[in-house]
Every structure is written in C-alpha cells, then in structure tokens.
Amino acid sequence: MADRFPSPFEMPTPPGAEGWKDLYAYSTVFSEDRREYEESAFWFMDGVHTPEVVPPWDATIMEYAIIALSQYNTRHYIIPPALGVDLRYLNGYMYLSPVGVTDPKEIEARVPEFAERAGYYFANWDRLYAAWMPKVRALIDELEAISFSPLPHREEMAVLTEGRGTGSALDLFTTYHRLVDLLLKLWHYHFEFLNLGYVAYLDFFGCCQQLFPSIPDQAIAKMVAGIQVDLFQPDEELKKLAQLAVELGLADRFAGSAPARSAAEVLDGLRGDPQGDKWLAAWEEAKQPWFNFSAGSGFYHSDRVWLENLDIPLGFLRTYIAKVQRGETLERPMEAVIAERDRIVAEYTDLIDSDEDRATFGAKLGLARTVFPYVENHNFYVEHWAHSVVWRKMRDLGRLFAEAGFFADPDDVFLLSRHEVTEVLFDLYHGWAVGVPSRGPKYWPREMARRNGIMNALRQWSPPPALGVPPEVITEPFTVMLWGITSDSVRQWLGGAQADGGLSGFAASPGVAEGPARVIMSADGIGELRDGEVLVAPLTAPSWAPVFGKIAATVTDVGGIMSHAAIVCREYGLPAVTGTAFGTKTIKTGQRLRVDGNAGTVTIID
Amino acid sequence: MAQILWFENYAPADAPVLGGKNASLGTLMAVGLPVPPGFAVSADCYRKALADGGLTGQLDALITAVDPHDPASVAAAGARARALIGSLGASGDLADAIRAAYARLCERCGDGDLPVAIRSSATCEDQPDASFAGEHDTYLWVRGGDSVVAHVLRCWASLFTDRGIAYRIERGYGRASVAMSVGVQQMLRPRVAGVAFTLNPLNGDRSQVAIDASWGFGEAVVSGEVTPDNFLVDKVMGAITRRTISDKTMEYRLTSGDAVTAVPVDADRQSVPCLTDDEILAVAALARRAEKHYRCPQDVEWALEDSGDVLLLQSRPETVWSRRPRPAASCTADPITSMVQTLLHPSHGTPEGHGHGHG
Numbered sequence: 001m002a003d004r005f006p007s008p009f010e011m012p013t014p015p016g017a018e019g020w021k022d023l024y025a026y027s028t029v030f031s032e033d034r035r036e037y038e039e040s041a042f043w044f045m046d047g048v049h050t051p052e053v054v055p056p057w058d059a060t061i062m063e064y065a066i067i068a069l070s071q072y073n074t075r076h077y078i079i080p081p082a083l084g085v086d087l088r089y090l091n092g093y094m095y096l097s098p099v100g101v102t103d104p105k106e107i108e109a110r111v112p113e114f115a116e117r118a119g120y121y122f123a124n125w126d127r128l129y130a131a132w133m134p135k136v137r138a139l140i141d142e143l144e145a146i147s148f149s150p151l152p153h154r155e156e157m158a159v160l161t162e163g164r165g166t167g168s169a170l171d172l173f174t175t176y177h178r179l180v181d182l183l184l185k186l187w188h189y190h191f192e193f194l195n196l197g198y199v200a201y202l203d204f205f206g207c208c209q210q211l212f213p214s215i216p217d218q219a220i221a222k223m224v225a226g227i228q229v230d231l232f233q234p235d236e237e238l239k240k241l242a243q244l245a246v247e248l249g250l251a252d253r254f255a256g257s258a259p260a261r262s263a264a265e266v267l268d269g270l271r272g273d274p275q276g277d278k279w280l281a282a283w284e285e286a287k288q289p290w291f292n293f294s295a296g297s298g299f300y301h302s303d304r305v306w307l308e309n310l311d312i313p314l315g316f317l318r319t320y321i322a323k324v325q326r327g328e329t330l331e332r333p334m335e336a337v338i339a340e341r342d343r344i345v346a347e348y349t350d351l352i353d354s355d356e357d358r359a360t361f362g363a364k365l366g367l368a369r370t371v372f373p374y375v376e377n378h379n380f381y382v383e384h385w386a387h388s389v390v391w392r393k394m395r396d397l398g399r400l401f402a403e404a405g406f407f408a409d410p411d412d413v414f415l416l417s418r419h420e421v422t423e424v425l426f427d428l429y430h431g432w433a434v435g436v437p438s439r440g441p442k443y444w445p446r447e448m449a450r451r452n453g454i455m456n457a458l459r460q461w462s463p464p465p466a467l468g469v470p471p472e473v474i475t476e477p478f479t480v481m482l483w484g485i486t487s488d489s490v491r492q493w494l495g496g497a498q499a500d501g502g503l504s505g506f507a508a509s510p511g512v513a514e515g516p517a518r519v520i521m522s523a524d525g526i527g528e529l530r531d532g533e534v535l536v537a538p539l540t541a542p543s544w545a546p547v548f549g550k551i552a553a554t555v556t557d558v559g560g561i562m563s564h565a566a567i568v569c570r571e572y573g574l575p576a577v578t579g580t581a582f583g584t585k586t587i588k589t590g591q592r593l594r595v596d597g598n599a600g601t602v603t604i605i606d
Numbered sequence: 607m608a609q610i611l612w613f614e615n616y617a618p619a620d621a622p623v624l625g626g627k628n629a630s631l632g633t634l635m636a637v638g639l640p641v642p643p644g645f646a647v648s649a650d651c652y653r654k655a656l657a658d659g660g661l662t663g664q665l666d667a668l669i670t671a672v673d674p675h676d677p678a679s680v681a682a683a684g685a686r687a688r689a690l691i692g693s694l695g696a697s698g699d700l701a702d703a704i705r706a707a708y709a710r711l712c713e714r715c716g717d718g719d720l721p722v723a724i725r726s727s728a729t730c731e732d733q734p735d736a737s738f739a740g741e742h743d744t745y746l747w748v749r750g751g752d753s754v755v756a757h758v759l760r761c762w763a764s765l766f767t768d769r770g771i772a773y774r775i776e777r778g779y780g781r782a783s784v785a786m787s788v789g790v791q792q793m794l795r796p797r798v799a800g801v802a803f804t805l806n807p808l809n810g811d812r813s814q815v816a817i818d819a820s821w822g823f824g825e826a827v828v829s830g831e832v833t834p835d836n837f838l839v840d841k842v843m844g845a846i847t848r849r850t851i852s853d854k855t856m857e858y859r860l861t862s863g864d865a866v867t868a869v870p871v872d873a874d875r876q877s878v879p880c881l882t883d884d885e886i887l888a889v890a891a892l893a894r895r896a897e898k899h900y901r902c903p904q905d906v907e908w909a910l911e912d913s914g915d916v917l918l919l920q921s922r923p924e925t926v927w928s929r930r931p932r933p934a935a936s937c938t939a940d941p942i943t944s945m946v947q948t949l950l951h952p953s954h955g956t957p958e959g960h961g962h963g964h965g
Contacts, residue, residue, distance in 0.1 A: 081949050107950065115942040122941065199945050206948040207937040212813040214806050219843045347842040351812045356935040367941065510845055598845040 005466040007039050008090050016457030023056040024089045043095035043467040047558035048483050049299045051538045053092035053458045057414040058301055062094055068187035072195050078113040092458035095467060098479045121196050125370055136189050136381050143182055143389040146175055148397045151432045169429040179393055180418055190382045197371035204368035207361060211352055218510045223345050224368050225570055226338040229376040234293040235545035237286040238313055239330040242320030244282055248275040251321050263310035289385050295523035296541050298383035301414045305388045315527055316546035332571060404428055405441035407448045415451040465493045484560025484579035492581050505580035507600035508566035513575045515552035519589045534593045536583050540565040548572040553595035555583045555602050577602050610707045612645045623648040625727030625787040630921055637899050640917045643714060644791030645707050647758055649729045651700055652786045659694050674775040680768045687766035696755040704758060705751035721747045721793035726761040729785045746866045747793055754790060761788040796909035798880045799824030800834055802889055803924055804897040804904045810927040815839045815890040819881050821871055822857030824907055832856055835880050839890035846886055851879050888916045896921040903928055
C-alpha cells in the first residue's frame with residue numbers, strides 16, 4: 001500500500017484543457033512559487049460540495065465559503081489547534097487542506113482567547129442567534145433587490161434635473177460589486193455560528209465516548225435529532241400541496257409526467273376553475289421562499305433550482321399524490337423520532353454512575369441541542385435560498401451581456417472569473433461611453449468556445465481523492481465532521497476498495513436493509529428510483545428529501561455522520577452508510593445490496 | 607420446618623435457607639424471567655437431616671479439629687465427613703418429599719423420566735465479597751427419583767471437599783455456619799449456551815452487553831475449555847457493535863448413557879457464528895432484564911434451546927468493574943476546558959477511530 005498520494009505537481013493537464021489555470025485566481029492554483037509547502041501538505045478533493053469541475057465564476061462561492069470558515073477559526077474564535085482550510089484548484093477540481101497549529105506553546109497561548117471569545121458566544125447564544133435570522137433575511141432581501149439594467153441609449157432627463165452627476169454604467173459596476181460583496185457577507189454569516197456549533201457538538205460527542213467508550217456514533221447523533229428544521233420545509237410544502245390536491249379532487253389533473261406533459265401544461269390545466277385556482281394560490285404561496293431550493297449542493301450555477309425548474313417539485317408532488325391516494329401517511333415520523341430520542345437519552349442517563357457525570361452529560365447535551373438548530377437550519381437560507389438568488393441575478397447579468405452581443409449563452413457568464421466580469425463590464429461601458437463598438441462581441445464568442453472546450457476536457461478527467469502526504473491522524477474537527485475524512489478513509493483511498501467487493505463507511509443511520517441498487521450520479525437521475533431500491537450516489541442533497549419516502553437505504557461516496565444523507569436518513573429511519581469512497585464506482589444498478597447502517601458496511605449479495 | 611420450595615413461589619424471606627444460587631433463580635423466576643422450572647431443597651432440610659441422623663455434632667467436631675495448613679488433616683476430615691453424609695441414605699420423609707417433588711416436576715414438564723440438573727447452593731455462596739462459584743458440585747442430566755435423592759446427598763457431601771473445607775476456614779467463615787441448599791431444575795439441552803456481562807468487561811462501559819457463546823452446554827464456556835464467539839451489543843440502541851467469531855473446537859453434548867461429554871465440534875460448525883443476530887439480541891435483552899431487576903451490572907449464564915427460546919440459568923452481580931473505585935467524574939464539566947481537550951485530542955472526541963465500520 002502506498003504511503004502517500006500523488007503530488008499535485010505530477011498531475012498532467014488533460015488533453016484539450018491547456019491553459020485551464022488562467023481561468024482561476026492566481027492564488028488558488030498550485031505553483032512553483034509555493035511548491036515546497038504545497039507538496040508537503042495533504043489535500044483532499046471536496047466531494048461533498050464540489051464533486052465536479054468548478055466553473056470559474058462558481059469558484060467565487062467556494063473561495064468565499066472556505067475563506068470565511070478559515071477566518072472564523074483563525075481570527076475570530078482562535079480555535080486553539082486549528083487554523084483555516086487552504087484551497088487549490090487542480091484541473092478545475094477543488095482540493096482542500098486543513099491547517100493545524102502544531103506548536104504546543106502556540107496552542108496553549110490561544111486557549112484563553114478562545115475561552116473568552118467562544119465563551120461569549122455560547123453564553124449568549126440564544127440572543128445572538130435570534131439576531132442571525134433577521135440579518136440573513138435582510139441580506140437576501142438586498143440580493144433580491146439587485147437588478148442589472150441595460151445601459152440606456154441616453155441618460156434620462158432626471159439625471160440632469162436632479163443633478164445626480166453620475167451615469168448608469170456606474171450603477172452597473174456598483175450593483176455587480178454589491179452582489180459579490182453580499183456573497184462574501186453571506187458566507188461570513190454562514191460561519192458566524194457553524195464552527196462553534198460543531199465544537200459544541202464534538203464536545204458532547206467526546207463526553208459520550210468517555211462515559212460509554214463503545215457507544216455507536218449514531219446513538220449520539222440521535223440524541224440531538226428530532227428538531228423541526230426549515231431545511232425540510234420545501235418537502236413539507238409539497239406534502240401539504242399533495243394533500244390539498246386530493247382533497248380538492250384534483251389528483252387526476254396531475255397525471256402524466258415531464259417531458260411529455262410539462263409543469264407549465266399541468267399548471268395551465270388547473271387555471272380557471274375554483275378548485276384549481278384555490279390549489280394554484282397555495283402553490284404560489286409555497287414557492288416563496290421554499291422553492292428557492294437547489295436540486296444539487298447549491299454550489300454550482302448549473303444546480304437546478306425548483307423555482308426555475310417546476311418539473312422537479314411537480315415530479316415529487318405526483319409521488320406524494322399517489323401516496324395520499326393509496327392512503328399512506330406523508331408525515332415524517334417526527335413523533336416517533338422524538339420519542340426514540342427521549343428514550344435513548346433517558347436510558348444512557350440512567351447508565352451513568354455518578355451524579356456529577358450525569359449533570360455534565362445533561363449540560364453538554366443541552367448545549368449540543370442549543371447549537372444544533374443552527375447547524376441544521378442555516379443550509380436552507382445560505383446554500384439554497386441566497387445562492388438561488390445569486391445564480392438568478394448572475395444569469396440576469398449574463399443575459400445583459402448576451403443581449404449586447406458579447407456571447408450567445410447567458411450562462412457563459414459563469415466561464416468568467418469574478419474579476420473578469422468587471423473587465424467585461426468595462427468593455428461594455430467603454431463602447432457605450434465612447435460610442436464605438438466594444439471588443440467583446442468579437443472576442444468573447446471565440447474565447448467562450450475555447451473555455452467550453454477546456455471545461456469539457458476537464459470533466460473527462462478523474463480527480464484522485466487526495467494529493468500529497470497524509471497526516472498520521474486526521475484531527476481537524478470540521479474535516480472529520482463535515483467532510484467525513486478520517487484516518488480510515490485515507491487508508492481506504494490508499495488501499496483501494498476491499499478485495500471482496502464489499503464497502504465500508506460511516507455507520508451514519510442505523511438499521512439493516514436489503515434491496516436492488518440504483519446508482520444515481522446527479523439530481524437528474526432521481527426520477528429513476530423505484531420503491532424499495534437502495535440509493536447509491538456520490539452524495540445526496542437535502543432537496544432529494546422526497547425520495548427518502550420510497551427507498552430502502554442510502555449509500556454515498558462522500559460525507560460523514562453529519563452529512564445531509566446521514567441526517568435525512570436518521571429523520572426518516574432509513575439505514576445509511578456514508579463516505580464509502582467507492583460506492584458509485586463499485587456498485588452497479590440492479591445488484592442486490594445489504595446495507596448495514598449499524599456496522600457501516602455494504603455487501604453486494606449478487 | 608424443613609421444606610422444599612418451588613422457585614416460582616420464592617419470597618425474599620426464603621433467601622437465608624436457599625443459598626445465593628437458588629435464591630437468585632427464585633428471584634428471577636418470581637419476576638417473570640424465563641428460567642427452567644424446578645425446586646430447591648432448603649438448607650433447613652440439610653440441617654434437619656443431619657440432626658435426625660445424629661451427624662451435627664460429629665461433623666462439627668471433625669471440622670473443628672482440622673488444621674487447614676495440613677493437607678493430610680483436611681483430606682482425612684473431608685473423607686470422613688462425606689462418608690457420614692453418604693450414610694444418610696435415601697429413605698425417610700425428606701427423601702420421600704424430594705421424590706414427590708421430582709414427580710411433580712416430571713408431570714409439569716410432560717416427561718415422566720425428566721432429566722434434571724442438580725446444583726449445590728451453599729448458604730454462604732455468592733456473597734458480594736466472595737465468589738464460591740465452582741466450589742461446590744453440579745450434576746447434569748440426572749433422571750429418576752432415587753437418583754435425584756442420591757445426588758442431593760452428593761451435593762451436601764460436596765460441602766466437605768478438601769478444597770471447600772480449606773477455603774472456608776481460610777476465608778474465616780464459621781466452621782458450622784455454612785449449610786447447603788440444593789436446586790433441582792429441568793435440564794435443558796441447549797444448542798448454544800454461554801455467559802453474558804451487562805457491561806463491556808474490557809473497559810467497563812455500562813451501555814454494552816458482552817456475550818460469550820459456544821455450541822452445546824454452557825460448561826465449555828464457563829470452564830474456559832473453548833474460545834467462544836464474542837459479541838458486543840449496545841443496550842440502548844439494540845445494535846450489535848462488535849462480533850468476534852472464534853474457532854470453537856469442542857462442545858459438551860449429551861452422549862449415550864445420559865452422559866454430558868466433551869466432544870469435538872464438526873469442522874463445518876467450528877468457525878461459523880453460533881448465534882444469529884436475532885439470537886444475540888435476545889440474549890442481550892434477557893441479560894438486560896436481569897440487570898434492570900437487580901439494578902446493578904450482572905454476570906449471567908444463559909442457554910438457547912432448539913426451539914429458539916433463550917433461558918436464564920443464573921444471574922449474579924458482576925464483581926470486577928463493580929468493585930473498582932469509580933472517579934467522581936469522567937467528563938470535564940467546564941465547557942471551554944472540555945472543548946479545548948476535545949479539539950486537542952480528537953481521537954476521544956470525534957467519530958474518528960471508532961464506529962467507522964470494519965468489514
């Protein structure tokens with residue numbers, strides 16, 4: 001077994017992708033300038049957020065996310081043993097490297113600062129968290145208010161009569177910069193609570209393991225489960241709409257499916273009669289904000305958002321309508337989850353010997369539950385809602401460029417880096433102000449063809465799961481919690497899949513189930529899932545929630561016990577094994593699987 | 607008055623005349639746990655039989671004269687004492703009462719020639735600070751009223767093994783204060799049997815049940831003659847958190863002539879798990895019920911019948927971890943100090959290194 005992963009400097013550029021580095025920020029690619037550091041570090045590919053090539057503008061979000069995470073560790077809360085997470089693109093794929101504090105004296109020196117800063121947040125969590133939601137809602141409102149208007153043929157008279165003294169192009173510049181800055185601010189908000197939330201959760205985790213050295217991970221996770229989170233609300237809205245459709249006697253009107261019968265046709269068919277209009281009003285009400293929901297991780301402009309792809313929620317809705325008609329319940333077994341949670345807590349509490357430990361356990365569980373709603377809830381507001389708006393607004397800008405003849409497809413705007421967008425705006429401004437043709441319409445069609453070629457070439461490449469020298473043990477808490485990367489997974493990557501074709505990963509949600517496999521590589525494929533199948537995917541997104549009502553179990557390539565697949569499966573009472581690394585490569589659709597969510601193993605039966 | 611007590615009629619007041627093992631069986635049965643049916647010949651019976659036979663004074667004198675450091679003296683006194691008890695014979699009211707109780711047990715179990723296990727239960731046995739386990743005799747697969755009576759006498763006599771005499775004198779138990787109750791219980795013919803601890807014996811984790819299991823009668827596991835399969839079950843989650851399958855090379859089985867004999871295990875059964883998942887969970891659940899009743903960690907013996915029923919043969923307090931002094935606190939109460947420790951030593955504080963599945 002190899003003891004290290006390939007060096008990033010050994011990785012050839014895929015044929016046809018020459019020049020890819022120029023599409024990314026100079027500080028985010030591997031270079032001779034920092035070769036010694038970069039070769040000595042451990043880099044893992046972020047399959048949780050970016051399993052595919054990251055287009056140049058989309059890189060903005062990843063960079064802002066990772067930099068904000070890092071800043072909170074390093075500069076806000078002074079997490080004693082952890083600095084930030086470094087980021088590089090290799091052949092268009094994003095690699096991350098957790099950076100620790102290694103000098104014990106330095107770690108010790110950081111402790112009092114951490115105590116003061118984190119202590120303040122924990123002590124005032126409810127008050128500070130109460131302020132978070134209005135802050136992020138105000139930010140989303142600001143994003144929604146953004147509008148990119150084409151430059152006018154003449155400035156309107158009011159500019160003169162009011163003595164404004166500025167022109168429309170400045171507004172375009174300002175608006176674009178505001179969009180980008182709001183995005184950075186959004187990610188600051190995102191990490192205001194998350195790192196501390198994870199630390200508190202890990203602390204509870206550690207306490208459980210000290211009291212019960214053999215306790216299963218999922219037992220700990222279940223003790224904080226059963227909270228109402230907005231992340232599940234889009235799914236809940238569809239269930240309500242399904243119920244309403246059946247109650248109003250409209251079920252038959254939803255027959256058929258895309259592409260043969262599109263959402264637009266179905267919705268048009270409901271218009272004009274009282275029952276149909278009543279249902280449509282409920283549908284419209286649910287859309288804002290709940291359909292600002294991404295079918296992917298939310299980190300790609302190409303992730304399809306429900307609001308703009310109504311066939312997606314309508315497909316789920318049909319499944320639910322069928323269930324209601326069969327008399328099945330659509331309720332998540334929330335009461336059962338809560339009852340089970342309370343039973344688990346009571347029984348473990350009962351097994352603790354000393355009163356002092358019982359009190360500590362109770363306090364840590366209390367804190368973990370205090371922080372947990374944020375850990376769960378932020379995702380809808382940031383990755384789904386706010387990102388949906390960002391992609392929509394950027395697409396508006398792309399349309400503005402397309403209408404000015406700069407390139408044909410508005411989505412080509414995402415082939416520009418965030419800085420290049422300013423240059424293109426300047427080119428547009430330049431031509432408009434001077435009254436001569438901009439260079440863009442001649443330059444960008446050619447350049448976009450080249451860039452699309454590069455992207456396609458990069459997509460053909462298979463990124464290794466990791467690069468460089470693995471540390472002896474993985475200790476950075478976020479790497480373990482969120483990305484599910486552990487010393488074990490590193491060993492697995494180095495050794496390849498098990499000889500017998502079996503897979504192991506995180507025992508993320510308990511239970512044992514058997515069923516035929518359905519390998520789903522992206523959100524587009526989830527319609528293929530049949531009742532009782534085992535979902536095998538690189539990862540799952542929260543928006544896949546409706547499929548969890550019909551599958552038998554879930555297996556993912558990436559993610560830990562706090563990944564979305566793990567959380568959703570625990571809520572639905574389905575077995576899940578996450579972070580198997582090779583699930584989608586090893587398993588073929590139709591193979592019969594045994595998924596043991598207690599042991600974290602997947603067996604291919606035939 | 608000397609009596610024969612049915613386990614299901616057990617009341618705590620009977621404990622002093624039943625000895626630890628029989629009292630425990632009575633307790634378990636009285637709270638509804640599945641224990642094979644049977645009765646106890648109380649220690650009063652033993653005392654009365656000795657008195658009626660005029661042996662009480664003789665035995666006291668014999669034992670008082672023993673020099674515990676002189677094996678020859680112990681051996682001579684032991685042999686004489688056992689011979690005296692043997693001389694009591696199988697006649698008299700008590701012998702009739704035992705035969706009658708056995709006949710009733712046969713009737714209850716629907717087998718006129720019911721095989722029974724006959725176990726010693728000394729009245730000083732299973733005290734919290736001393737384990738007398740294995741000091742006294744157990745007889746398996748006994749049939750017929752006369753044979754039952756004879757084995758009850760042998761159990762009485764086993765109070766006076768050389769080992770037993772020396773042990774009691776050394777541990778300072780009064781020379782005459784120990785008496786012997788005897789349990790007579792339907793004999794099972796287990797497919798699999800073993801022991802279970804209601805904590806993880808490796809680390810004292812009270813949320814776990816540790817099960818040792820092997821083919822045939824439990825004696826193979828109890829005596830340590832076989833390396834059993836080992837399973838760890840989380841009590842709260844009901845999940846099997848670890849399984850270690852061993853090569854189980856021998857088992858005790860019933861062979862011809864009603865003998866329970868050590869025999870080799872067929873090659874094809876040696877390295878396969880002797881319990882299914884459901885059976886593992888059933889054993890764990892049973893051990894947990896015993897623990898919940900006693901409100902302290904238990905060390906139980908169990909047996910799985912061909913029918914799939916799991917029965918409890920014995921339950922007593924776990925002694926190793928329970929006696930260990932416990933720190934007042936295992937977790938750091940101060941949240942910040944604790945968080946820093948968790949971050950610095952993530953092997954104790956993250957999902958890493960535990961719980962990640964191993965195929």
